[in-house]
Amino acid sequence: MRETIKKLTLAACSVALLASCGNQPPKETQAPADLTQYVDPYIGTGFHGHVFLGANVPFGAVQLGPSNITQGWDWCSGYHYSDSTLIGFAHTHLSGTGIGDLGDIVLMPVTGDYKIELGTPEKPEDGYLALYTHQDETAKAGYYAVNIDRYQVKAELTATERVGIHRYAFQPNADAHIIVNLERGIGWDAPVEGQLQQVNDTLVTGYRLSKGWAVDQRIYFAAVFSQPLKNLKLYGDNKEQTEATAEKLKADLDFGSLADGLIEAKVAISPVSVANALENLTAEAPNWNFDQYVADANARWNDELAKVTAKSADPAVLTKFYTALYHTMIAPSVFQDVNGDYRGADGKTYNDKSFTNYTTFSLWDTYRANHPLFTITQPERVNDFVNTMLHIYQQQGELPVWHLVGNETYCMVGYPGVPVVVDAYRKGFTGFDANLAWEAVKNTAMGDGRGIDLVKKYGYMPANSDVETVAKGLEYAVADGSIALMAEDMGKSDDAEYFKKRGENYKNYFDPSVGFMRGRVSDSEWRTPFDPFHAKHRADDFCEGNSWQYTWLAPQDVQGLVELMGGREKFLAKLDEFFVAEGDMGEHASNDITGLIGQYAHGNEPSHHISYLYALEGQPWKTAQLVRKIMSEFYTTKPDGLIGNEDVGQMSAWYVLSAMGFYQVNPADGKFVFGSPDLDEAVIKLPEGKTFRITAKNNSSENIYIQSKSLNGQPYDKPYISYEDIMAGGELVLEMSREK
Template sequence: MQNTLKNLFLAACSAAVLASCGSQPQKESQEQISLTQYVDPYIGTGFHGHVFLGADVPFGAVQLGPSNITQGWDWCSGYHYSDSTLIGFAHTHLSGTGIGDLGDIVFMPVTGDYKMALGTPEKPEDGYLALYKHEDETVKPGYYAVDIDRYKVKAELTTTERVGYHRYAFQPNADAHIIVNLERGIGWDAPVEGHLEQINDTLVVGYRLSKGWAVDQRIYFAAVFSQPLKGLKLYSDYKEQAEGTAEKLTADLDFGTLTDGQILAKVAISPVSTDNAIENMKAEAQSWDFDQVVAEADTKWNNELAKVTAKSADPEVLTKFYTALYHTMIAPSVFQDVNGDYRGADGKTHNDKSFTNYTTFSLWDTYRANHPLSTIIHPDRVNDFVNTMLHIYEQQGELPVWHLMGNETYCMVGYPAIPVIVDAYRKGFTGFDANLAWEAVKNTAMGDGRGLDLLKKYGYMPANSDVETVAKGLEYAVADGSIALMAEDMGKSDDAEYFKKRGENYKNYFDTSVGHMRGRVSDTEWRTPFDPFRATHRADDFCEGNSWQYTWLVPQDVPGLVELMGGKEKFLEKLDEFFVAEGDMGEHASNDITGLIGQYAHGNEPSHHITYLYALEGQPEKTAKLVRKIMSEFYTTKPDGLIGNEDVGQMSAWYVLSAMGFYQVNPADGKYVFGSPDLDEAVINLPEGKTFTIKAENNSKDNIYIKSKTLNGQAYDKPYITYEDIMAGGELVLEMAAEN
């Protein structure tokens, strides 16, 4: 292996002298206004936002950022604004999840007195842990820096898609060391095996195997340094050993006394092998020009943020908008090497250059808004997202539920990949095999696992058969309703009728005597006692919510829900009650139930479409009032500026769409329902040079109601605009007023 590594490394080094080989910003990017200036990565790092803070590029495999020593629910990303501890810089992170994982390959620059242990916040001298202050940090898209006072080191980070760049400025003549920690992960992540070996005086390679949310996670790396290594010590559970492999492996890399005190490191990662990691470095990180890489990362972010040109008289609105847009592009993340290799859901290495393979699919969250947003602003990536899901289907026998680093986590309920695939198919995306897509959605829905056998038998999941049965049944119905639409479009009338009926299974959970969805034990018996406010975490009929919130989870058939509730008048009365109802959810209610307006919980995804139901049923003024309240109060420019988990872009995608003036209620019908725009103008830059402009005339904090609409100069009276109309380009003018 060493000969192969040396040859690859020498090739990379030969190319490195050509600093100009790095990709140059496009001319138009140099001329456009910088949109990254409006992004504040601190937003969402406080409260329960759980967002990633650090350096990355859009959808990149590397998320390089600081890790606190603290572990806990609010540290699922490895960093929380309330903390001040630093154990190093990890190369992978999740953003906004409710479970912690990743945090792989931690680098920490040290000098002077330290010990090969973590230490504690109270006694950092017992290890290598350091403390920092926020005023010593610099954060912006594609770049992170912090002054580490304990070691008098300035650490700077930036990335390409697959390579993390480090620049450490020690004091002149300091005894410079870098600790490499392959034991430490985030949250549930536990080490299984770490390996590190020195190939020559500037190259080390290794891997980290771990078990957590992703039950079999594997990451390989290669690290090249600008200074030669003078020594290397290896440790198992912080005790020195000779071997380079251990369950809890750490290493102390000694660079000796440096005259100028500067060390640069390039760390490439791969899901497959160390050889591939070096090949990734050769392809993406030829230059040692750290500042150039920072500039290129900034350009990449600017190019993606420029998919929407936003205007507002309120600078805070622009900060909220572009930060939200930024957060929607941290994941899904690339999970493939430059040569086309990736680790499949079957644990095998696959090679396919016909598409880009991705990971980190928080589908229970993102099918609602982030994927419908992507069909508008990232049409170049949608086919790859779908192809990734179809390959997962071929490798594991069903579509992904919550896929992470080649592993199915089965987190959350339903089969949420289905609406995403159906939505892409119905919106005209053709870069995937439609017949395979149909096979995948149908076979997944016709399986027997996760309660589907009971669902097919009874039309519902009996409440005594499992937990969260109502949530599962309602989510299955959402997806089944989307399958019916796909079948109809494909001329499969029998399948369309069958899945249309299954999409109406939500009716089997609605008890007309109480006016709510509730657990059903049999055709004649409901679970008792019943409390619509009760929300016991993962031990009841609902998932991260209560009956009040789940009663509205029928976006695939709003007319049917209206009829089920006794008609429009009673439906709207019930909806009014929902937004004012107050009750005790219980001491074990989920932490995700935040951002309450009555029983509406914006901090969790099942509520996200509900404000827009008013607009569909003839009361758009109520939608406008609520949407504006949410955008004003639940999204701010402070570190606690997200009212709940970011959930890999979903929370932010809701804001991005709503700020432009609409939201896709049914995840597979391509209709974006009008609300009340936070922006004064949004120009969506579409393929082929087209643009779609939304102008909110006379928009202000008081003028929140859409008085009239015109599309391309013609009066427009529908409560929604279609995907086709948006993508055709044109101009939508919304005349705003203080009264409806």
């Protein structure tokens, strides 16, 4: 499969900007031009969703939002719906991760009596911490506001790509202060060094160096204020000092008594230097028109959401769909200055304006759905994502695993960057060096680290060589299977045969005597004891899952898996059992194993393709039943509306694709397998002015089964639709019925 895409820039969307409104969907059943009114940023801020709440623009470097004082797993984004504490507004956040980091450059407006310490929820007066209620908040795409009762301040936030913009309305004649906290980060993030210098009476600059999940994190900033500073005090470890630098640095900016009580701030960030932060500030936020910045952010979100025009008889479905689409575009985030500078994976500064450099690649999650979705809805960005990954390869010697602000975290298992690059190549993207892409995927797979040397030697990772060996080996096989497809397309027959064989290594973990994937010690010995339900977190053969869930992880070779299990009937019987089986996972099972249907766990990624296997094996009605159940029960419009960790867009991307009616099971074959659409209609805007319309006739909560399909007026009987057919434009009509 190799279709040349000559033009990957979408035609500009004309979006009418209507008056702003709340988070609840309006009464209309068809999404109007202002699609942001269907975005509810609170969805996923409860339970284990871990999503970012605040102001940003699509794929922006800045994620400006509130930070709770609470730390813990459910506060990985810095905010959780259950909380009511506020220590300020940080300019960088992660969305949906299982580890906390970032939370850089925290600003907090204060007045009256306060202390430079944080304080506690029980005794806020011991510091500057404030409390709030959700009635005090407003959250929309590109905008956040909260009334801070302790200080009688209304704080409003918006953003450009690289600039966070604040508006603080103090009471008239109040003694206005802003605390700048360069000590505080989120989760694992610990300060190494902070610096803040006053350049003139309206400008301060500095940096924050920290370590955590990203072991060498550097962020530079320039903050300009609409009012002149009267005084500035610096604190190191909560003690006043005169030095501009400290490990735990805070600053108290005193603006004195203001007649109208209004202060605006523009804070630009850079991964490279203060000078670049200043240049970013000038380029993106040259004036003080806060309301215009809000309107611009709203327009940018509308432009991106309008890539898909959705219809549904149920307004809640539109809210779920557009909020999910919104979530898929928080990251990857821009990691480059307006002048082309960025910090590489080797710590060096590079300048390259030929592409946009990105960061926050949660690839173990997003290779499954979010990146395939991007090839449809974000084709103009796919080349930049791949070019970023290829530059990372050149700088660190392998494709990224989980890259964060210039750091390789090696989080999760496998080499999940490989199928992303292969998928882009095989779908015809030509904005990157194909030969370099081949070099990168092959060399990544031919390394010796992380057990790859054992895979090359034995065809599997012996269970006594490491932890999570089955999960690692199965993920390597998924990626190796994709490399075989790329090699075949490029005419590299020897490589194709070699990696095809490695793509079948999943078979080496399957024990036919028990019918499951399990840890293998040697060619003749399995790890014992064995319990397919057991899921000891990060200390056994699996990663955030059990054998029931990982036994299906061979999307690169579904037919091979069917044969391995003894043929279609046994395969389907085992699949039926999977969706009803109940058993004890153990007291140390991962928090990620949520959203259970039997042993299917929608709250974690290894399960995400499994419901679609029925459709590939001739029982599409079972896929329809499961997909509808998941979309109805595990995605809601409430703050706890995500059944598990958002994982930087993957959970939401699953819903976006499934709501349109299909899902790409094999991450590199370009075949989107049919399920059961949640939307009545979806019109996808494509390059060169084309559109692809998906119409689900007679669709309802009862009519969940696809009775017949037609593509461009012709009967269509395949269980999937190809990427080429989607991108060619046209119309897919699905006749829905309550009959199986």
